[in-house]
Amino acid sequence: MYKMYDVIVIGAGHAGIEACLASSRMNKKTAIVTLSKDMIGSMPCNPSVGGPAKGIVVREIDALGGMMPIAADKTALQFKMLNTTKGPGVWSLRVQSDKIAYKRFMKEALEKQDHLDIIEAACKSVVIKDGKAIGVELEDGTFIESKTVVLTAGTYMTSNVLRGHTSTVSGPEEQRTVNTLSKSLRDAGIRTFRLKTGTPARVKMDTIDFSKAEPQPGTNQFLRFSETTNPEDVLPFEKQEICHLIYTQPKTHEIIHTHLHDSAMYSGLVKGVGPRYCPSIEDKLVRFADKERHQLFLEPESKELDTIYIQGFSTSMPIDVQEEMVHSLPGLEHCVIEKYAYAIEYDAIDPLQMKPNMESKIVENLFTAGQVNGTSGYEEAAGQGLMAGANAALKVDGKEPFVLRRDEAYIGVMLDDLCTKGTKEPYRLLTSRAEYRLLLRHDNADQRLLEKGYEIGLVSQERYDAFKNKMEAIEVAREELSNAHIKPNSDVDEYLKSLGFEPLAHGCSALDLIKRPKITVKGLAKYTGLDYEDQINEQIEIQTKYAGYIAKAKRDAKHLQQMEKMKLAHDLDYENMDNLSLEARQKLTEIRPLTLGQASRISGINPSDIAILAMRVK
Structure with missing residues (x-):
C-alpha cells in the first residue's frame, strides 16, 4: 500500500530526475515512477551535456542546486569550452559524457536522496477529479494519491520507432511505450500533438x-x-x-x-x-x-x-x-x-496550455516538464524539471510560484517562449533567443540565481555560505586593483607594447588598465603584486572590460521588468475589449498572459494592442 505523497513525478529522464530531487530537497514527500530503474538518466541520443546556450542552462541548474552539472562533471570523457574567440555572452561548456557512468551516477543519487521513493512501474494515467490532479493510476490498477503530479514522460507517450516503411510501437532504445497516458490528458481537455526526433547509428x-x-x-x-x-x-x-x-x-x-x-x-x-x-x-x-x-x-x-x-x-x-x-x-x-x-x-502537450510556473491551465496541480512540453535536449529537459519540481513543492505549501524572467536566466527565456509563443516543432534553446545574453553568461550563473534557489530551499546553507565568500573575495580584489597605482616605467611600457598599446603617458589604476583588450589581472601581477584565483580574475576582467555593454543591457532589462510588474487579471474579457485587433482578442483569450510584458511577446500582438491593455491596467 503506497502512502500519500506531496509530489509524484512520472518518468525518470533528465526532467524527472531534477523534478523529484528539487521537491525532495524542499522536504516534500516525493515519489518518482519509472518503467525501469536501470534507465534512470538514460542518454538515448547524443552522449553529451552542454553546448551553445545549453551549457549555460546546466550552469543555471547548478546555481539552483540541481544534479545534472555534478553528474556531467564527474562522468565526462572530454571537456571543451566553445566560442572562446567570441565575447563572454556566448561562451559555453560542452562535455562528452560516459553514458553508462552517467546513468549509474543518477540512479545512485536518487536512491540516496531523502524524502524520495522510486517506484518501478508503468503509469497508466493521471487521475483527475473536479479539474484537479489527485494522483496516478499504475498499469496494475494501483492508485497512488498525491497533492501534485509532475509529468516528465519524455518520448515514451504513445511512441513509434520508424525506419524506412516500417513503424514499430516502442519507446527509445527498445524500451516499451505507454499508450494510455496521453489519452487521460486529452480526456481532461489537454491538447496533444505529434513530434518526431531521431538518433544516428x-x-x-x-x-x-x-x-x-x-x-x-x-x-x-x-x-x-x-x-x-x-x-x-x-x-x-x-x-x-x-x-x-x-x-x-x-x-x-x-x-x-x-x-x-x-x-x-x-x-x-x-x-x-x-x-x-x-x-x-x-x-x-x-x-x-x-x-x-x-x-x-x-x-x-x-x-x-x-x-x-x-x-x-x-x-x-x-x-x-x-x-x-x-x-x-x-x-x-x-x-x-x-x-x-x-x-x-511521440505525443507532446501544447505548451500554450501551461502557466509560467509550469502548471497546467486546464488541470490544477498538474505540472509538465521536458520533451512532453515540445522541447528537445537533455539540458532543456533538466532545467524544466527543476522548475516544475520546485513549483510543485511551492504549490503544496501554498506559496508564490517561482518564475524566472528573460533577463535572469536562459531557463526563463525557454519557459516564456513555450507558454507565450508555443511551438510546432521540438524547441531548442539558442543564444539568439535571448535578447539579454550578455547578462546570461556562463560565468555568472550563480550570481544571477543562487540566492533565489537558497531562498526557496533548493540550495544548502553550506553552498550559500561558499557563494557569499566568493562574492566578498571578488569585491576585495576589485577594490585592491582599483587602489593599485601603475606608474609609467620601462617594464610596463614593454608589456603594453607587446600587446599593441602605446606607453603610458601618466599613471593609472590597474583596474583602468584592465579595461583594455588583452590586458589581464595575471598579466599585471608582476607590477601590482596582486593575483587571485582564476575565477576571480575572470569575473573582474569580464565585468571591467564589458562594463558599458552590461550597463546598457541592464537598462534595457529594467524596461522589461516594469512591464512584468503590470499584472493582467485572469478573467479579463478580451473578446469585448474596445479597439483590440481581432487577432489580439483571439490570442489573449487563448493564452491568458499574466503580465503586460508577457502579452507583448505573443506573436500577432501589436504595439497598439499593448497600449490599450496598458490603459486598461492603469
Missing part, C-alpha cells in the same frame, strides 16, 4: 580507421559545470578522450538521394514535425541542397562500451540503406554497425 570503435578523420581534442584547462566540482573530481586532460571530425562524401549524398523515397520521413510514414536545428541527414540534403558536404563527429559513448556515436548522421532510412550510407564515410568503409539509426514519433 552506433558503430564499433575498433572497426574505424581514425587516420582518415581529424582529431578534435578538448580544452586543456580545468573546466566544470558545477561550482562544487574540484580538479580531482574530473578526468585529467591527458586521460580525456579525443573526438574526431569527418565529412559526408559525394557517394553518401548519391545514396541518400537515390533512396529518399525509402526514408520514413519522405515515405509519408512520419506524421510529427522534426527538430529544425538537429535534422536528419536526408532532411539536411533536401533543405541545404547547395552544400557539398556536411560535418559529422565521431564521439565515444562510454569507457565501458566499444561504440562510436556518429553525431550529425541521424536518419530513418531502412537498415540496408543505412549500411550503404555509413560505409560511404571516410574511415568507416569497413566498420561494423552495432545499432542502427531510427526516428521516433
